[in-house]
Amino acid sequence: MSEAITIRLLGAVTAERRRGAAEEPIDLGPARQQTTLAILAASASHPVPMDRLVVGIWGQDAPRNAEQSVYTYIAGLRRLFEPDRPRRAPSLLLAGSSAGYVLCLEPRQVDALLFAEWLEEARDAQRGGDDRQAAHRLEQALALWRGTALSGLAGPFAEKERARLEQLKLSALEQRAESLLRLGSHEEVAEELRDLTRHHPLRERARELLMTALFHSGRRAEALEVYEEGRILLAQELGLSPGEGLRRCQEMVLSADAAAPDERPVVPHQLPRPLAEFVGRSRELVRLKERLAPWDGGPPGPLVIVTGPPGVGKSALAARAAHAARERFPDGQLYVNCRGATPDVPALTPLDVLGRFLRALGVPPQTVPADLDEAAAMWRSRLHDRRVLALLDDAADLAQIRPLLAAPFGNALLVTSRESMSWGEDSFQLELGRMSHAESATVLAKLAGAGRITADERETARLVRLCDGLPLALRIAGARLAGRPDWSVAALATRLSDERSRLHELAAGDLAVRSSLTASHTALERGSRPVDRRAARALSLLGLLHVPEMTAEAAGALLGVSTPEAEQALERLVDAHLLDRAGSGRYQLHDLVRLFAAELRPDDSREPLIRVLSYYAASTRLASHVADPHRSHRARPVDAVPHAVGGPAEAMAWLSDEEAVLTAAAGQALGSADDTIAGLGANLAFGLVWHQERHYHMEQMHALNTLALRVCERLGDEPGAHLALTHISNALRMTSRTDEALVHLQAALALARRLGDRFGEMSALGNLASANNSGLRYEDALPWAERQLVLARSIGARVGVRYALTAMGTAHRGSGRPEKAREALLEALADAVEVGDQLHEAQIRVGLGETCIDLAEPAEAVPHLLKARELYAPGGNRIGILRCLIGLSQAYRMLGELDQALSHVTDAVVAGAGLGYAHWERRLAEEQAAVHEARGAAVIREV
Incomplete structure (x- = not known):
C-alpha cells in the first residue's frame, strides 16, 4: 500500500494516493500535523525520535x-494514510519503535529526497x-518544484529545511547553467541567469556564470555591467569586495575588450523576459505601443511613464510593451532596476x-x-x-532619472514608478488602475486552472474582490491555489475574508502584498522632504x-496639523x-x-483618534443645530x-455628504474599551x-443608540442613557414597533424623573403620546399629550407646547373628533409660524390638511399640504413629503381633478420607494387604487 503514496515538500506540503491511473489528494489536516509529516518524510525509512519531532515543531519552548x-x-x-487499517492492527506506513517513528517510504516517493538523489x-x-545527461537530470x-518549499508551515524544522532546500535548488540552477554553457547554449542561459541574479543578487x-554567458554571446559590455552591479551590492550589503571568481571573469572580459578596440558598436538586449x-x-498596451512605436512610423515619444499603486503590475506591463515595440x-534595448x-x-x-x-x-568601465x-x-x-x-523599472522619482531625459529624438525612455511624474509636453504618463473582474478571473484561471475558477462564479467574484483587483494579490492567490489542489476557491476566499489575517494569507514565496506596500511606506518615511515624512505618518494614522x-x-x-498641511500630506500619498x-x-x-495602514498603528495612536472623533462630534453637533435650531440638540459640546x-x-x-463617515466613526468609537473614545x-x-x-434612516439610529445606551450604562452616564433610550424608542416607533417603543419610553420617563430633568420628562411624555399615535392607539395617546402640554407650559418650553398640541390634534383626529383636532393644530401652527419653526410648521400643516380631508373640505386642505411640501423639500424629510403627496392626491381626487391626483400619487410612489414604513406604504397603495378606480369610473361615465 505504501507504494501508492507520494509526499511532496517542494511547495505546499501535499500527499497523494494512487488508485489505478488516478491520484487523489489526501487532506493532511492542521499545520503542525503537516510539519510532523514533513519531518518524517525528510528522513523517510529512517527512525525519527520523539525529541527531534518536538524540537522540530515547537523549538526549545515546547508546551x-x-x-x-x-x-x-x-x-x-495513520488514519489519513491507512483509512482501511483495522483498529488494533499495526501501521505498515508509519511504524513506531524504541528508536522513534519511521515513515516507511522509498526516497523516490518523497519529492525532496528524489530531488537530492537526482542532483547527486x-x-x-x-x-x-x-x-548533456547532467542537464537533463537537473x-x-x-x-x-511547485513553489516555496514547505509553503505555509512555521517552526524550527520548517524554517531550517526550507532554507536548506532553497540553497539546493539554487545550486541545481547553477549546475545546470554550467553544463549548458559547456554545451554552447550561451543566449538561453544568459536570460535564465539574469533572472537568478535579480532574485539572488x-x-x-550565479553572477560569474552570467558574465561568462554574456561574454560568449558577444555582450561584453553587459558582462561588465553585471560585474559592476555585483561589486556595488557586495560593498553596500556585506562590506566585501568581489571574490576571486568574479575578478577572473572581469579580467577575462577586459582582456577581450583591449584586444578588440575596433569592434562594431555594442547592441545590448537587456529586456527582462x-x-x-x-x-x-x-x-x-495599445496606448503604450502607440507612443513607443507610432503607427505612422514617426519617432517614438521620448519619455513614457507607467505609474500606479504597489502590486498593480506596472513592471509586467512595461516589459510586455517594451518587447512589443523592440523592433523599432x-x-x-537597455534595462535597469532603479530600486x-x-x-x-x-x-x-x-x-x-x-x-x-x-x-x-x-563604454569601457574605466572610461565612464x-x-x-x-x-x-x-x-x-x-x-x-x-x-x-x-526601460527604467521602479524609479524612485523624477530626480533619479532626470539626467537621462535629454536623449536625442529617436530614442525612448520607458519608466515605471510608484510616484506620479510630470515632465513637459514630450512626456506621456499612463496611470495603471486595478484589473477588471474578467481580467482578474483570467489571471486566477491561468495559474490555478480554468476548471476550478469557473466552477463557482460567485466565490471567484468574492476572491477577486478580496484581492482588490491587484495583479500581485491575484498572482499570489493563484499560486496558493495551484500549490493546494485540495483547496476550493471558496476555501481560499474564506481565509482571505478575515481582515486580521488577509495580508498574511496574501504571501507566496518571494511574493507578498505586505512587503510591496511596506517598501512604499518606508520610502516616504525615509524621504528627505518634510512632506514625505508627514505623508508616511498620515498613512499610519489613517x-x-x-x-x-x-x-x-x-x-x-x-x-494635529492645519488643513493645508494635511492636504499636502494626502496629496503626497496620492502621488505615491x-x-x-x-x-x-x-x-x-x-x-x-487600508489593512496595511491599520498594521502601522503608532504608539501614540490614542490622542490622534480622540482629536478626529472630537472634530466629527463637534462638527455634527454644529451642523445639526444650524440645519434646524428649533430642535432640541442635547449632544454635549466638544472641545x-x-x-x-x-x-x-x-x-x-x-x-448628507458625511453621513456614511460619521456613522462608521460613531460605530467604531462606541465599540472601544477606552472610556473617552466610547x-x-x-x-x-x-x-x-x-x-x-x-x-x-431608522436602522442606523436604532443600531448606534443601542450601542450608545450600553456605553452610557458602562460609564454611569444617566443623562446620556436617557437620550439613548429616547432615540431608540423613536426609531422603534417609526418602524411600527410600538410596544417596544413604549417600554423604552417608560424607562426614559422614569430616568428623567429620578434625575430631576424636567425637560427630559416633558420630552418623554410627548414621545409616549407620539408612540401611541403611531400605533393607532389614539385614546391612549391623548392623556400623555395633555400631561406634556401642562409640563411644557410650566417650564416655558414652547417647542414642547407645539409638540403636545400637534400630538393632541393627531389623537383627536384619529378618535373621530376632527373639529377638536383642527382647534389644537391651529394653535400650534400660530406658535410655529411666530418663532419660525419650519419643521413643526410643516408637520402641523400636514395634520391640518388631513383633518380638512376628514371634514370633506378638500379645497381648504390643498394650500396646507402644498405649503408643507415646500417646507419639507430643503431638508428632504421623506416621510413628510410622502404624506403631503398622498394628502394632495386625496384632496384633488375629492375635487374631481383626477389628472392632478394621478400626478401626485405617482410622485408619491417615487418618494416612498424603498422607505420600508409599513403604515404609509399601505396608505399609498390604498390611495393609488382609489385614484385608478376613480379614473376608470370617469371614463365609463364619458362613454
Whole structure:
C-alpha cells in the first residue's frame, strides 16, 4: 500500500494516493500535523525520535503536552494514510519503535529526497564529462518544484529545511547553467541567469556564470555591467569586495575588450523576459505601443511613464510593451532596476544608472565619467543617430532619472514608478488602475486552472474582490491555489475574508502584498522632504479610523496639523498611489492598503483618534443645530474646532455628504474599551439623530443608540442613557414597533424623573403620546399629550407646547373628533409660524390638511399640504413629503381633478420607494387604487 503514496515538500506540503491511473489528494489536516509529516518524510525509512519531532515543531519552548500532541498527529496521519487499517492492527506506513517513528517510504516517493538523489546523479554525470545527461537530470529535478518549499508551515524544522532546500535548488540552477554553457547554449542561459541574479543578487557564482554567458554571446559590455552591479551590492550589503571568481571573469572580459578596440558598436538586449501569465491590459498596451512605436512610423515619444499603486503590475506591463515595440529600436534595448522601492536596499543614484547604461553601450568601465554632467553628456553622445529603448523599472522619482531625459529624438525612455511624474509636453504618463473582474478571473484561471475558477462564479467574484483587483494579490492567490489542489476557491476566499489575517494569507514565496506596500511606506518615511515624512505618518494614522473616506480637514484633526498641511500630506500619498481621490476634496484607501495602514498603528495612536472623533462630534453637533435650531440638540459640546457651515442648506448638505463617515466613526468609537473614545462615539450618535429622522434612516439610529445606551450604562452616564433610550424608542416607533417603543419610553420617563430633568420628562411624555399615535392607539395617546402640554407650559418650553398640541390634534383626529383636532393644530401652527419653526410648521400643516380631508373640505386642505411640501423639500424629510403627496392626491381626487391626483400619487410612489414604513406604504397603495378606480369610473361615465 505504501507504494501508492507520494509526499511532496517542494511547495505546499501535499500527499497523494494512487488508485489505478488516478491520484487523489489526501487532506493532511492542521499545520503542525503537516510539519510532523514533513519531518518524517525528510528522513523517510529512517527512525525519527520523539525529541527531534518536538524540537522540530515547537523549538526549545515546547508546551508541556507537546509529546501528547505528537501522538495525536501521528494517530491522525495513520488514519489519513491507512483509512482501511483495522483498529488494533499495526501501521505498515508509519511504524513506531524504541528508536522513534519511521515513515516507511522509498526516497523516490518523497519529492525532496528524489530531488537530492537526482542532483547527486547530475554531479556524477558532470564529473564524468556528460553535460548533456547532467542537464537533463537537473531539468527533471527542478521540475519537481511547485513553489516555496514547505509553503505555509512555521517552526524550527520548517524554517531550517526550507532554507536548506532553497540553497539546493539554487545550486541545481547553477549546475545546470554550467553544463549548458559547456554545451554552447550561451543566449538561453544568459536570460535564465539574469533572472537568478535579480532574485539572488549576492550569489557570486550565479553572477560569474552570467558574465561568462554574456561574454560568449558577444555582450561584453553587459558582462561588465553585471560585474559592476555585483561589486556595488557586495560593498553596500556585506562590506566585501568581489571574490576571486568574479575578478577572473572581469579580467577575462577586459582582456577581450583591449584586444578588440575596433569592434562594431555594442547592441545590448537587456529586456527582462515578459511574464508568461500576463493577462489583459489590452487598452493600456495599445496606448503604450502607440507612443513607443507610432503607427505612422514617426519617432517614438521620448519619455513614457507607467505609474500606479504597489502590486498593480506596472513592471509586467512595461516589459510586455517594451518587447512589443523592440523592433523599432534596432540599436538596443537597455534595462535597469532603479530600486526605488526595494526594501532595505539603497536606490541607484543617477550616476549609477548612467554608468550601467554606458557600459552596456560599449563604454569601457574605466572610461565612464565619475562626474554626473559628463556622464549625461556621454550618454547623449552615445545615443546620437541611434534608436535605443531604455526601460527604467521602479524609479524612485523624477530626480533619479532626470539626467537621462535629454536623449536625442529617436530614442525612448520607458519608466515605471510608484510616484506620479510630470515632465513637459514630450512626456506621456499612463496611470495603471486595478484589473477588471474578467481580467482578474483570467489571471486566477491561468495559474490555478480554468476548471476550478469557473466552477463557482460567485466565490471567484468574492476572491477577486478580496484581492482588490491587484495583479500581485491575484498572482499570489493563484499560486496558493495551484500549490493546494485540495483547496476550493471558496476555501481560499474564506481565509482571505478575515481582515486580521488577509495580508498574511496574501504571501507566496518571494511574493507578498505586505512587503510591496511596506517598501512604499518606508520610502516616504525615509524621504528627505518634510512632506514625505508627514505623508508616511498620515498613512499610519489613517489606518486608525475605519471610515470609507476622509477630507483634508478631518485629516488635519487626525494629524494635529492645519488643513493645508494635511492636504499636502494626502496629496503626497496620492502621488505615491497609496491613497485615491474620491471626489472633490475627499480621499479613500483601497481595501488592502487600508489593512496595511491599520498594521502601522503608532504608539501614540490614542490622542490622534480622540482629536478626529472630537472634530466629527463637534462638527455634527454644529451642523445639526444650524440645519434646524428649533430642535432640541442635547449632544454635549466638544472641545474641538468644528467644520464651518454657512446656513441650513449647507449644514444639511454637509451632514448628507458625511453621513456614511460619521456613522462608521460613531460605530467604531462606541465599540472601544477606552472610556473617552466610547463617550465621543455616544456624543456623535446623539448629534446624528435629527438628520437620521429627516431621511428615515431608522436602522442606523436604532443600531448606534443601542450601542450608545450600553456605553452610557458602562460609564454611569444617566443623562446620556436617557437620550439613548429616547432615540431608540423613536426609531422603534417609526418602524411600527410600538410596544417596544413604549417600554423604552417608560424607562426614559422614569430616568428623567429620578434625575430631576424636567425637560427630559416633558420630552418623554410627548414621545409616549407620539408612540401611541403611531400605533393607532389614539385614546391612549391623548392623556400623555395633555400631561406634556401642562409640563411644557410650566417650564416655558414652547417647542414642547407645539409638540403636545400637534400630538393632541393627531389623537383627536384619529378618535373621530376632527373639529377638536383642527382647534389644537391651529394653535400650534400660530406658535410655529411666530418663532419660525419650519419643521413643526410643516408637520402641523400636514395634520391640518388631513383633518380638512376628514371634514370633506378638500379645497381648504390643498394650500396646507402644498405649503408643507415646500417646507419639507430643503431638508428632504421623506416621510413628510410622502404624506403631503398622498394628502394632495386625496384632496384633488375629492375635487374631481383626477389628472392632478394621478400626478401626485405617482410622485408619491417615487418618494416612498424603498422607505420600508409599513403604515404609509399601505396608505399609498390604498390611495393609488382609489385614484385608478376613480379614473376608470370617469371614463365609463364619458362613454
